[in-house]
Amino acid sequence: MIQIPNVPDGDNIPQLCHQTLVVPTAVLVPAPHGATAAPHGIAMTIGGVPPPRPHCCVSPQALCSVSPQDLAVPNAGWSVAMREQFQHLLRRTADGSWRRIPSYRRGLDYLPEVVQMVVGPVTGPGPRHFLRNLDAEGAGFEYAIFLHSSGHHAQCLCQLGPYLEGHHGFAHGGAIATLIDTTVGACALAVAKTSVMTAKLNISYLVPMPVGAVVVADSRMERHEGRKIFLSCRVHDTKGDTLYAEATALFIQVENTKPPPAARP
Ligand SMILES: CCCCCCCCCCCCCCCC(=O)SCCNC(=O)CCNC(=O)[C@H](O)C(C)(C)COP(=O)(O)OP(=O)(O)OC[C@H]1O[C@@H](n2cnc3c(N)ncnc32)[C@H](O)[C@@H]1OP(=O)(O)O
Numbered sequence: 001m002i003q004i005p006n007v008p009d010g011d012n013i014p015q016l017c018h019q020t021l022v023v024p025t026a027v028l029v030p031a032p033h034g035a036t037a038a039p040h041g042i043a044m045t046i047g048g049v050p051p052p053r054p055h056c057c058v059s060p061q062a063l064c065s066v067s068p069q070d071l072a073v074p075n076a077g078w079s080v081a082m083r084e085q086f087q088h089l090l091r092r093t094a095d096g097s098w099r100r101i102p103s104y105r106r107g108l109d110y111l112p113e114v115v116q117m118v119v120g121p122v123t124g125p126g127p128r129h130f131l132r133n134l135d136a137e138g139a140g141f142e143y144a145i146f147l148h149s150s151g152h153h154a155q156c157l158c159q160l161g162p163y164l165e166g167h168h169g170f171a172h173g174g175a176i177a178t179l180i181d182t183t184v185g186a187c188a189l190a191v192a193k194t195s196v197m198t199a200k201l202n203i204s205y206l207v208p209m210p211v212g213a214v215v216v217a218d219s220r221m222e223r224h225e226g227r228k229i230f231l232s233c234r235v236h237d238t239k240g241d242t243l244y245a246e247a248t249a250l251f252i253q254v255e256n257t258k259p260p261p262a263a264r265p
Pocket residue numbers: 101111113114145181182183185186187189190196197198199200226227228250252253254260261262
């Protein structure tokens with residue numbers, strides 16, 4: 001029998017009314033209500049209230065000169081459970097056995113340990129990282145990745161926000177797949193120290209995951225054969241009582257700066 005866990009009460013689910021959403025787009029369009037054109041997108045209103053100016057509303061020139069903001073830290077959208085688990089995981093970093101990986105809106109620039117594959121021309125402020133494409137805190141993926149010093153074990157603490165809903169009250173399976181892909185991807189990157197591509201992702205969805213739930217995706221490298229990295233992942237609640245999903249994945253190391261086959265002219 002599948003046991004459906006309780007949906008967290010409303011206090012723990014970040015509310016979205018009257019917040020500003022920035023829709024990712026490369027087009028520079030004047031934002032409504034006199035807000036400055038957003039290099040990352042168009043400011044939109046939810047709930048009929050003029051939006052406050054989102055902090056990303058800066059010129060592309062200014063964007064290049066500001067320090068990137070590490071988003072893998074608590075914000076107002078994090079539930080109490082998310083904060084507590086974050087502190088718990090952070091304490092493990094004190095002896096150096098684990099480390100927290102910073103996370104930014106743009107993925108390309110900020111992975112110093114990984115030689116990045118560049119698939120196409122990168123112009124202007126560039127694309128948003130998929131998991132960081134909402135500015136409203138708590139709306140989408142809130143997460144922090146921790147890597148074990150072995151480099152073969154990654155854990156992603158994640159709170160899936162209300163914009164990731166599939167069936168009413170529950171996270172969309174594609175959002176859970178994204179969480180898993182990101183966690184196994186981080187583990188594969190740590191192993192390969194060069195660009196990797198997901199070649200195969202096999203997921204068993206075991207228990208519906210409530211929107212707002214705080215979960216841990218736990219990924220390990222199982223074996224490394226030439227360019228092939230085989231990994232596993234389990235997504236569970238913070239106490240380890242509920243196993244939401246488990247997965248296996250194959251990542252392929254790709255030659256640096258070489259586009260994958262489909263992107264070659
Ligand atoms: C330091 C740490 C920092 C951490 C910081 C973290 C930051 C946060 C992390 C974010 C992490 C995001 C992670 C997202 C990752 C994507 O989302 S990637 C996007 C989705 N994936 C794709 O688009 C991939 C599309 N496919 C491809 O581009 C190509 O098929 C591939 C996968 C690159 C492989 O092509 P290829 O390089 O030409 O390889 P090929 O020679 O065909 O095959 C090599 C071997 O792999 C096998 N193989 C290839 N494909 C398959 C397959 N599908 N099934 C089985 N076997 C296969 C072949 O049989 C072959 O085996 P052998 O003959 O050597 O035994």
